[in-house]
Amino acid sequence: MTDWTDADAFAAALERAETREKGNCFEDFAEGETVEHDPGLRLSRHGSELWAGQTLNHDPAYWRPSVARTRGYDEVPVHPDYLLACVMGASVEDLSEKGGYFLGREDLRYHRPGVPPGTELRVESVVEETAESSSRPAYGIVTWETTGYDAATGDRLLSYSRTNMIPRREPIAADGEGASAGDSEDGQAERADPDIAEELLAPDGGYFEDFRDALDRADGRDAAVAYRHERGRTIDDTTVAQLPLATLNTAKQHHNADAMADSPSGEIVAYGDVTRSIALGHARSDERTLCEVSCDDERFHDFVTVGDTVYGFTRVLDATETDRGAALADGPEGGPDAGEVTFEHVAFNQRDEPVYSGTRTALVRRRD
Numbered sequence: 001m002t003d004w005t006d007a008d009a010f011a012a013a014l015e016r017a018e019t020r021e022k023g024n025c026f027e028d029f030a031e032g033e034t035v036e037h038d039p040g041l042r043l044s045r046h047g048s049e050l051w052a053g054q055t056l057n058h059d060p061a062y063w064r065p066s067v068a069r070t071r072g073y074d075e076v077p078v079h080p081d082y083l084l085a086c087v088m089g090a091s092v093e094d095l096s097e098k099g100g101y102f103l104g105r106e107d108l109r110y111h112r113p114g115v116p117p118g119t120e121l122r123v124e125s126v127v128e129e130t131a132e133s134s135s136r137p138a139y140g141i142v143t144w145e146t147t148g149y150d151a152a153t154g155d156r157l158l159s160y161s162r163t164n165m166i167p168r169r170e171p172i173a174a175d176g177e178g179a180s181a182g183d184s185e186d187g188q189a190e191r192a193d194p195d196i197a198e199e200l201l202a203p204d205g206g207y208f209e210d211f212r213d214a215l216d217r218a219d220g221r222d223a224a225v226a227y228r229h230e231r232g233r234t235i236d237d238t239t240v241a242q243l244p245l246a247t248l249n250t251a252k253q254h255h256n257a258d259a260m261a262d263s264p265s266g267e268i269v270a271y272g273d274v275t276r277s278i279a280l281g282h283a284r285s286d287e288r289t290l291c292e293v294s295c296d297d298e299r300f301h302d303f304v305t306v307g308d309t310v311y312g313f314t315r316v317l318d319a320t321e322t323d324r325g326a327a328l329a330d331g332p333e334g335g336p337d338a339g340e341v342t343f344e345h346v347a348f349n350q351r352d353e354p355v356y357s358g359t360r361t362a363l364v365r366r367r368d
C-alpha cells in the first residue's frame with residue numbers, strides 16, 4: 001500500500017489535489033452586494049489590553065475603572081483602535097483574505113464612545129466600488145463600506161469605507177506594472193520641492209487650549225503647528241502577527257511568510273491598523289484626549305516589515321469649541337470640558353519615510 005507521506009508520493013498528491021480556497025478574488029465582488037460576516041467577535045478586556053499595551057496606547061481610561069468613571073463610563077471600555085481592528089478583522093475572510101494590500105480608508109466614524117467588553121459584534125459590508133488597476137494587471141481595486149453593530153441591541157458602533165488591492169483570478173493585459181508616477185528613468189523617485197511652512201510650532205501642552213493657542217500663534221505667519229513624537233515601536237512577531245490574529249484577521253500578509261515571499265513586499269508586513277494605532281498612540285501620549293470622533297483620508301503609503309520602527313508626526317489642522325461632547329460622552333468629563341481638535345497624523349519609519357497618513361478628529365479635554 002502506498003505511503004502517502006513518502007516524499008515523492010506526497011509531492012504527487014499535492015500537485016494533483018484541488019486547493020480548497022479561502023477568500024474572494026476581484027471578480028467575485030459585485031457593486032451593491034451586501035456581505036454579512038460570520039466570524040463576529042466578542043470584545044474582550046484581555047484583547048483590548050493586549051492591543052492597547054502593544055501599540056503604546058496607555059490612556060488610563062482604557063485601563064483603570066476610576067478614570068473610566070470620570071469620563072462617564074460605567075466600566076472600563078475597550079480601546080477604540082481595538083474595536084476598529086475587531087470590526088475589520090471579522091471582515092477580512094470575506095473581503096481581503098486573498099491578498100493584496102490595504103490602501104486606504106475614508107469616513108471612519110465612531111458612533112458610540114465607551115463600548116464595553118463583552119459586547120458581541122455583528123459586522124456587515126457593502127461593496128461600494130470595483131475598479132481595474134491600470135498599473136497592476138494582477139490586481140483590481142475594491143472599496144467596501146463596513147459597519148460594526150452591537151449584535152444584541154443592533155446599535156451601530158463604528159463604520160468606514162476601505163479600499164484594498166485585490167488579486168484578480170485572471171490578470172488583464174496592461175503596461176507598466178509596478179511603475180510609479182514620479183519615477184525617473186533611472187528608477188529614482190523624483191522629490192518635489194517642499195512647500196511646507198517656514199516655522200513649525202509645537203503646542204505647550206496637550207489640552208484643547210494648548211492646540212488653540214498654538215494655532216493662534218501660527219495665524220498670519222508662515223508657520224504651522226506640527227511636531228514629532230519621541231517614542232518609536234519596532235515591529236516584532238507580536239505586533240506583526242499576534243495582534244491581527246487576535247482580532248480574527250486572516251489576511252495572509254501578516255502571518256504567512258511562505259505565501260508572502262512571492263508578493264510585492266516579498267515578506268510579511270504589519271497590519272495597517274497596527275501601524276496606524278502605534279502612530280496614534282504616540283500622538284495621544286502628547287494629548288489629553290477625551291474620546292475619538294472620526295478619521296478621514298487614511299492612506300498606507302509603504303510596507304512596514306518586522307524590524308522596522310514606527311514613529312509619529314502630527315500637524316494640528318483645527319481646534320474648535322463644540323458641544324458635541326455632551327452627545328458623545330455623558331458624565332462630568334463630557335460636553336463643557338472638551339473641544340474638538342482635528343489633526344493630520346503621519347506614521348514614518350526609521351528611514352523617515354511616511355508609511356501611513358490620515359486626518360483624525362478627537363474631543364480633547366479643556367483645562368479645568
Ligand SMILES: C/C(=C\C(=O)SCCNC(=O)CCNC(=O)[C@H](O)C(C)(C)COP(=O)(O)OP(=O)(O)OC[C@H]1O[C@@H](n2cnc3c(N)ncnc32)[C@H](O)[C@@H]1OP(=O)(O)O)C(=O)O
Nearest residue numbers: 096101102103104133134135163251271272300301302303
Ligand atoms: C488588513 C489587510 C491588509 C493590510 O493591512 S496590508 C498592510 C497595510 N498596507 C500596506 O502595507 C500597503 C502599503 N502601500 C504600498 O506599499 C503601495 O501603496 C503599494 C500597495 C505597493 C502600491 O504601490 P504603487 O506605487 O504600485 O501604486 P499606488 O500606490 O499608486 O496604488 C496602486 C493603485 O491603487 C490605487 N489606489 C491607491 N490608494 C488608493 C485609495 N486609497 N483609494 C483608491 N485607489 C487607491 C492607485 O490609484 C493605483 O491605481 P492604478 O489604476 O494606477 O493602478 C487586509 O487586506 O485585510
